[in-house]
Amino acid sequence: MKGGGRDVAVVGVGYSPVSRGGDPAVERLTTTACRNAIDDAGLKSADIDGIFDYAFGFDSPDTHYMQQVLGIADLAAYADIAPTGPSGLAGALAGIMAVASGACETALVYRAITQSAGNTGTARGGGANLSAMGASMQFTMPYGHFPIIPTIGLMMRRRIEELGGSIEDYGYISLNARRWASMNERAVLREPIVMEDYLNSRILADPLRLFDCDYPVSGANAVIITSVERARDLPQKPVIVDAMAYGTGPAADWLQTEDFLFGSTRRCADRLWSRASVTAKDVDVVALYDGFTHITISWIEALGFCGIGEAGDFLDKGRRIGPGGELPLNTHGGQLAAGRLHGLGHLVEAVAQLRGECGERQVPNARVAVVTNGHGPQTGAIVLRTQ
Amino acid sequence: MEPTAAIPKPAPSPTEHSQFFWDAAREHKLMIQRCDDCQRYIHWPQLLCPFCQSERLSPAEMSGKGSVYSFCIVNHVFHPAFAVPYSLVLVELDEQPGLRMLTNIVDCPNDAIRIGMAVEVTFEDGDGYTLPQFRPAAAEVQG
Ligand SMILES: [Zn+2]
Numbered sequence: 001m002k003g004g005g006r007d008v009a010v011v012g013v014g015y016s017p018v019s020r021g022g023d024p025a026v027e028r029l030t031t032t033a034c035r036n037a038i039d040d041a042g043l044k045s046a047d048i049d050g051i052f053d054y055a056f057g058f059d060s061p062d063t064h065y066m067q068q069v070l071g072i073a074d075l076a077a078y079a080d081i082a083p084t085g086p087s088g089l090a091g092a093l094a095g096i097m098a099v100a101s102g103a104c105e106t107a108l109v110y111r112a113i114t115q116s117a118g119n120t121g122t123a124r125g126g127g128a129n130l131s132a133m134g135a136s137m138q139f140t141m142p143y144g145h146f147p148i149i150p151t152i153g154l155m156m157r158r159r160i161e162e163l164g165g166s167i168e169d170y171g172y173i174s175l176n177a178r179r180w181a182s183m184n185e186r187a188v189l190r191e192p193i194v195m196e197d198y199l200n201s202r203i204l205a206d207p208l209r210l211f212d213c214d215y216p217v218s219g220a221n222a223v224i225i226t227s228v229e230r231a232r233d234l235p236q237k238p239v240i241v242d243a244m245a246y247g248t249g250p251a252a253d254w255l256q257t258e259d260f261l262f263g264s265t266r267r268c269a270d271r272l273w274s275r276a277s278v279t280a281k282d283v284d285v286v287a288l289y290d291g292f293t294h295i296t297i298s299w300i301e302a303l304g305f306c307g308i309g310e311a312g313d314f315l316d317k318g319r320r321i322g323p324g325g326e327l328p329l330n331t332h333g334g335q336l337a338a339g340r341l342h343g344l345g346h347l348v349e350a351v352a353q354l355r356g357e358c359g360e361r362q363v364p365n366a367r368v369a370v371v372t373n374g375h376g377p378q379t380g381a382i383v384l385r386t387q
Numbered sequence: 388m389e390p391t392a393a394i395p396k397p398a399p400s401p402t403e404h405s406q407f408f409w410d411a412a413r414e415h416k417l418m419i420q421r422c423d424d425c426q427r428y429i430h431w432p433q434l435l436c437p438f439c440q441s442e443r444l445s446p447a448e449m450s451g452k453g454s455v456y457s458f459c460i461v462n463h464v465f466h467p468a469f470a471v472p473y474s475l476v477l478v479e480l481d482e483q484p485g486l487r488m489l490t491n492i493v494d495c496p497n498d499a500i501r502i503g504m505a506v507e508v509t510f511e512d513g514d515g516y517t518l519p520q521f522r523p524a525a526a527e528v529q530g
Contacts, residue, residue, distance in 0.1 A: 136431050138405060140489050141397040142518055144461060144469035153459030154477055161457070161502045204463040205475070251437060255477065255489060256430070260457070 001241060002275050005100030009231040009238035010092075010384070012041025012224030013348045018339050020115065020188055024218050027061045030112040031069055033220035037108065038070075041224040042235040045070040048224075050077040050104030052091040053111065054342070057083070060112040060220075070108075077104040086246065086380030087111070087289065088221070088343030089373035093380050095225040096241050105226060111344040112220035136253060149213065151254050151376075152292045153205030159261050159294065160207065163309035167207055171198040172318040173293040173329075174211045174336055179322055181333025183361035188217055189337040212293045217339030221348045239354045242368075242383040243276035245269075252377035265295075265302035265372070268379035272370075273304070276383045280304045284366040285353045286327060287346035290334040295375040300329075303370060303381075328363045343373040347382065354386050396468040398516055405432045407446040412517040415510040419480070421447035428483045451508030452524065453478040456487055460497050472497055478506055478521050494522040 001007055014037025016029040038045055048070065051063040061069075063078040077098040081090045088111030095107035145151075159165045175198060181187035193211070201211035231238035247268025249257050257263055273279065280303055288299040297311045305327055306314035314320060321329035332338045332349035339345075350369040352358050372381040401409045404420075411418035420429045422436040423443035435442060458476040461469070474497050480486045492500050493509060505524035510517050 135402065137397075138399040138401060139431055142399050142516075143475060143489055143491050144396070144466065144473055145475050145489055146465040149463070149465075150459055150461060150475045153461075154457040154475065157459055158457035158502065202462075204461070206460040206462060206472075208459065253431070256487060258485060260477075260487075 001096075001100050002243060002277065005097075006102065007228035008096050008099045008225060008241045009228045010223050010241065010347070010351050011226050011231050011234050011236050011238055012037045012039075012043065013351050014038070014040055014222040015186060015348065016112070016220040018186060018188060018217050018219035018341070020215070020217050020339070022218070023116070024114070026059070026112050026114050026218070026220075027065065027069070029114075029218060029220040030061050030066060030110055030222075033112065033222040034066060034070065034108055034110055037222035037224050040236065043106065043224065045072055047106050048072055048108045049075060050095060050098050050107035051075055052079050052081065052094040052098070052107060052109045054081045054085055054088050054090040059114065066108070066110070075104075077107070084378055086343070086374035086378045087291075088341065088345070089347060089371065089380045089382065092223060092225065092344065092347055092382065093244055093246065095223075096244055096382070099225050099227055105230065107225045108222060109225060109344070110220060110222040111342050113340065113342045114218040115216045136255070140255070148254065149208060150205045152212070152294050153208035155261055156207050156212070156294050159297075162261065165297075165309065165312055167199070168195060169297060169312040169315060170212055170293040171195050172315045172321075173290065173296045174198045176318050176321050177290065177330055177334045177336035177338075179318070180331045180361055181337035183323075183359070184332050184338060187333035187338040189215055189333070208292070211336070214291045214335030214340040215337065217341070219339060219341050221341050221344040223344065223347060223351065237355050238387060239351045240385050240387060242278060242385045243272055244382045245271035245275060245380070247271060247379040248377045254376035257377055262298045262302055263376040264379045265298045265375060268372070268381050269299070269302040269304065272381045272383060278368050278383060278385065282368045283327070283370050285331060285350065285363045285369045286329050287331075287334075287350045287369065287371045288329060289343060289346060289373045289375070290330055290336050291340070291375075293336070296329070296334075298375060299372045303372070323361065331358060331361050331363065346373065347371045350384055354384055394467045395514065397466070398514075404434060408432065409516060411446065411448075412510060412519050415517070417449045417451045417508045417519050418446040419449050419482075419486070420444050428480070428486050430486060430488060449508075450481060453480040453488075453506055453521065455492070455500060455502050455504045455506060457502060458492070458500050474500055476500065476521065488519070490519065490521045492522065493520045
């Protein structure tokens with residue numbers, strides 16, 4: 001991998017069932033996804049010597065819990081990653097670094113989330129604490145600001161004003177998710193919608209609507225990361241990590257950051273391309289975070305698929321990012337339609353595309369993919385390619 | 388929807404280095420942290436100047452003038468103490484580009500709020516604390 005270390009590949013992916021409603025045990029979801037990923041990679045749990053996960057506090061099992069469940073004798077590298085990271089991709093980035101550096105040979109990465117832990121639009125937490133967001137809440141919560149929906153509403157309004165965007169630009173991201181989801185049996189919202197449905201969806205923080213938000217579910221994803229050298233002996237077609245990057249930007253805060261509209265997506269994207277062996281023109285399929293539609297639009301422009309402020313024209317009423325378009329986007333339906341699996345679902349789908357396993361929604365000859373997570377001061381991105 | 392009186396709005400929980408902001412608000416003054424060395428304003432309050440790493444930081448009284456950087460109108464009940472719809476607004480203070488505060492806009496219908504409109508600080512005395520708020524600037528109201 002350019003920038004140092006061994007070449008690294010993703011060699012296994014795993015899914016749990018995804019559900020809406022009910023209260024499935026998050027440890028069972030996690031275990032199912034992890035075992036499926038290990039099986040998919042043609043490995044046994046004893047082959048795993050690194051575990052990395054991302055969690056909001058104690059919303060899912062930690063690395064020690066999963067080490068015990070999987071009966072792993074010892075871990076050469078592990079970390080439970082805190083909320084500042086770029087969502088579920090944070091675990092994958094840590095796993096890539098651990099394998100690239102030689103700290104471990106084969107890393108298991110997971111993100112498990114339950115619907116109740118998702119952002120369901122109610123106020124929780126707050127008070128004084130030493131997280132950047134916690135420390136700022138004394139200046140936001142007394143005004144009725146509860147992360148993060150109003151923050152995104154503020155970004156959308158400013159984008160429309162400053163860059164001349166339209167509300168329909170966001171709508172095409174929402175429509176696109178449902179369109180692809182109709183071809184993914186694991187997706188939860190598979191009925192296509194039209195612009196009128198989007199515009200008429202409930203307004204939460206005007207101009208932000210319900211259909212700008214991802215869909216909270218319960219579920220888990222897992223991936224297995226190892227060296228390219230080791231990958232040669234494994235059954236799956238290896239998916240190579242070409243480059244990875246993080247970003248925060250200065251004043252690492254969602255509201256006070258210098259680049260309010262884009263957060264750190266532009267810094268992260270620039271860093272990513274500076275390390276990659278390919279360019280934006282080489283990309284066949286993208287999985288760009290869509291916790292909110294604004295985030296996806298930011299990444300499209302930050303990654304240079306079009307100029308800043310040009311996403312509206314670029315989307316071409318959704319044709320460019322839909323089936324048969326030149327930049328197929330979130331082919332699993334994204335979190336808007338396949339459920340809020342918190343970032344790792346985007347990586348799992350990109351790997352499946354590069355392995356050619358996506359059936360009806362397969363992008364022909366997909367060889368290069370970009371996966372991104374997060375916005376504000378918490379961004380991460382990966383370029384993946386086939387060998 | 389009417390607010391639920393039984394559940395209070397979340398009160399500010401000052402830290403050692405933000406106490407000045409809330410003390411000043413109680414006296415109906417808007418004070419923002421300022422670096423004695425590089426003279427830049429800092430919000431939220433920090434332990435070191437993020438621009439020059441100086442430890443010499445002091446509260447500075449502001450003009451209270453600013454403009455609307457962005458706004459949204461909240462229609463969803465995130466917390467029962469807040470009656471919807473209400474505005475959430477980022478105001479950029481006149482003293483420094485990019486120096487933003489989150490606030491509500493008061494004394495103004497929600498549908499009259501515009502990006503770029505001139506606003507000025509006002510103070511809302513609450514139960515045990517005072518919130519700086521913003522309203523259309525006097526000139527803006529006159530026409
Ligand atoms: Zn300074």
